[in-house]
Amino acid sequence: MNELKKVKSFSTQEKKSKTLIPYAMLCELTHRCPLSCPYCSNPVELELKSNEISTDLWKTALSDGVNIGILQAHFSGGEPTARKDLEELVNHASKIGLYTNLITSGVLITEDRLKNLYNSGLDHVQVSIQDTDPNNSEKIAGFKGHKKKIETCGLIRKVGLPLTVNAVMHRQNLHNLKNMIELAVDLDAERLEVAQVQYYGWALKNQTAFLPTREQLDIATTIVEEARIKYKGILAIDYVVPDYYAKKPKSCMGGWGRQFLNITPAGKVLPCHAAESLNFLNFDNLKEKSLSWIWEHSESFNRFRGTDWMPEPCRSCDRREIDWGGCRCQAFALTGNADATDPTCEFSPYRNVLEEPLSKAGSKNPDFIYRKYS
Amino acid sequence: MSKLIKLKIDDVPSLPRHAKLRFDHARKKWIINAPERVFELDDIAGEVMQLVNGKDSLNKIIDKLLIRFEGAPREEVTNDVIIMLQSLADKGFLINE
Numbered sequence: 464m465n466e467l468k469k470v471k472s473f474s475t476q477e478k479k480s481k482t483l484i485p486y487a488m489l490c491e492l493t494h495r496c497p498l499s500c501p502y503c504s505n506p507v508e509l510e511l512k513s514n515e516i517s518t519d520l521w522k523t524a525l526s527d528g529v530n531i532g533i534l535q536a537h538f539s540g541g542e543p544t545a546r547k548d549l550e551e552l553v554n555h556a557s558k559i560g561l562y563t564n565l566i567t568s569g570v571l572i573t574e575d576r577l578k579n580l581y582n583s584g585l586d587h588v589q590v591s592i593q594d595t596d597p598n599n600s601e602k603i604a605g606f607k608g609h610k611k612k613i614e615t616c617g618l619i620r621k622v623g624l625p626l627t628v629n630a631v632m633h634r635q636n637l638h639n640l641k642n643m644i645e646l647a648v649d650l651d652a653e654r655l656e657v658a659q660v661q662y663y664g665w666a667l668k669n670q671t672a673f674l675p676t677r678e679q680l681d682i683a684t685t686i687v688e689e690a691r692i693k694y695k696g697i698l699a700i701d702y703v704v705p706d707y708y709a710k711k712p713k714s715c716m717g718g719w720g721r722q723f724l725n726i727t728p729a730g731k732v733l734p735c736h737a738a739e740s741l742n743f744l745n746f747d748n749l750k751e752k753s754l755s756w757i758w759e760h761s762e763s764f765n766r767f768r769g770t771d772w773m774p775e776p777c778r779s780c781d782r783r784e785i786d787w788g789g790c791r792c793q794a795f796a797l798t799g800n801a802d803a804t805d806p807t808c809e810f811s812p813y814r815n816v817l818e819e820p821l822s823k824a825g826s827k828n829p830d831f832i833y834r835k836y837s
Numbered sequence: 838m839s840k841l842i843k844l845k846i847d848d849v850p851s852l853p854r855h856a857k858l859r860f861d862h863a864r865k866k867w868i869i870n871a872p873e874r875v876f877e878l879d880d881i882a883g884e885v886m887q888l889v890n891g892k893d894s895l896n897k898i899i900d901k902l903l904i905r906f907e908g909a910p911r912e913e914v915t916n917d918v919i920i921m922l923q924s925l926a927d928k929g930f931l932i933n934e
């Protein structure tokens with residue numbers, strides 16, 4: 464029975480897997496959304512409803528996902544509840560053993576629909592809240608829906624689903640971080656994700672409006688540390704310092720094409736939600752190729768997989784299999800060279816490209832450029 | 838969020854609804870799916886978790902393990918199982934029925 468000792472490894476969850484078996488798929492069911500957040504992670508070129516793929520094609524992709532080892536399916540958008548087949552997809556995913564998570568703005572959903580989703584096997588819901596101050600919240604979202612969001616959170620708990628509050632924090636709402644934490648506790652959420660704006664796509668257009676100051680961040684970090692102690696066992700808080708202020712880049716989805724894939728409303732399969740910003744890459748579509756083929760063989764997934772593509776200083780750096788050279792989309796957006804070391808790394812020869820945006824942080828609040836169809 | 842528990846030998850552990858155990862054929866491992874995380878279990882943890890059913894007490898679970906792993910000392914097994922399950926409970930992924 465000495466074998467039981469091995470059980471110790473049980474507590475080291477999320478071990479780095481050497482083999483390339485993906486963990487999660489993000490299913491962007493639609494780009495339609497009543498909100499128009501100026502930091503939306505959707506591409507600047509939004510897909511029309513007429514380009515959305517069918518229920519059957521989604522189901523095939525989900526099943527194929529399980530075969531290649533995907534464990535979790537996140538249904539997102541746009542606003543995923545804008546698709547009438549959401550229940551059917553959740554039901555299918557759940558039946559084949561996927562863990563299902565709904566990522567929603569919460570403004571379109573009724574109690575009945577939540578009950579149906581629960582009965583379809585939905586495991587978890589994530590609701591985005593733009594700010595605790597209703598006026599500012601609605602200004603950021605470009606939509607009057609703050610009250611409805613709060614109600615939705617209550618309904619989610621009422622039907623018995625676990626809730627994560629997703630708060631994108633930036634210089635125009637960081638002063639309410641403490642309130643956000645308390646709101647999450649009041650809403651009986653079990654997790655709060657304090658996310659940072661990532662600067663590509665829409666957010667890059669609004670960078671000066673969002674980039675927090677160093678001082679704001681230091682205060683935020685203290686608030687999170689205190690709240691983690693105060694709410695231990697009640698609320699888990701995920702918090703990452705924005706990489707512009709960090710010395711090392713964040714790992715890109717656990718490495719490009721290693722753990723994660725993203726499917727767009729039109730059926731394109733991407734290594735990350737922002738990957739289409741790498742406009743020189745060719746992304747395969749589920750209408751032509753299977754998910755498993757794309758994961759293994761596609762040009763886009765293999766382009767930045769592993770470490771062979773890396774230039775110096777990453778190539779000989781001992782962190783190359785920790786952060787995988789950082790974010791490709793960010794490197795491309797900031798330097799024009801997708802192979803470059805992420806400029807948020809202190810060793811990057813391009814580090815100075817951050818100086819200009821950082822120098823503007825806190826100087827003024829320009830008007831938002833809202834997400835919209837072009 | 839579920840209340841944190843300190844496991845005792847007559848507790849009846851089970852997974853909360855938002856944590857799900859299953860066998861993954863791609864990894865050839867038992868896993869627990871939970872919001873934004875996955876616990877990959879080694880063989881023994883997989884054996885233990887299959888016995889966590891919301892009906893059997895820890896005592897009963899250990900009885901079953903002792904039949905499965907003949908000759909193992911009860912005290913040691915008990916100790917190891919509690920350490921393992923408590924680490925899950927501490928993260929809110931195990932409840933007492």
Ligand code: SF4
Pocket residue numbers: 714715716734735736737738789790791792793
């Ligand atoms: S490349 Fe950048 S945008 Fe894409 S997943 Fe990685 S970190 Fe995110």
Ligand code: SF4
Pocket residue numbers: 711712776777778780781782783784786787788789804805808809810811
């Ligand atoms: S040089 Fe490359 S691998 Fe090393 S820390 Fe910077 S980004 Fe990461």
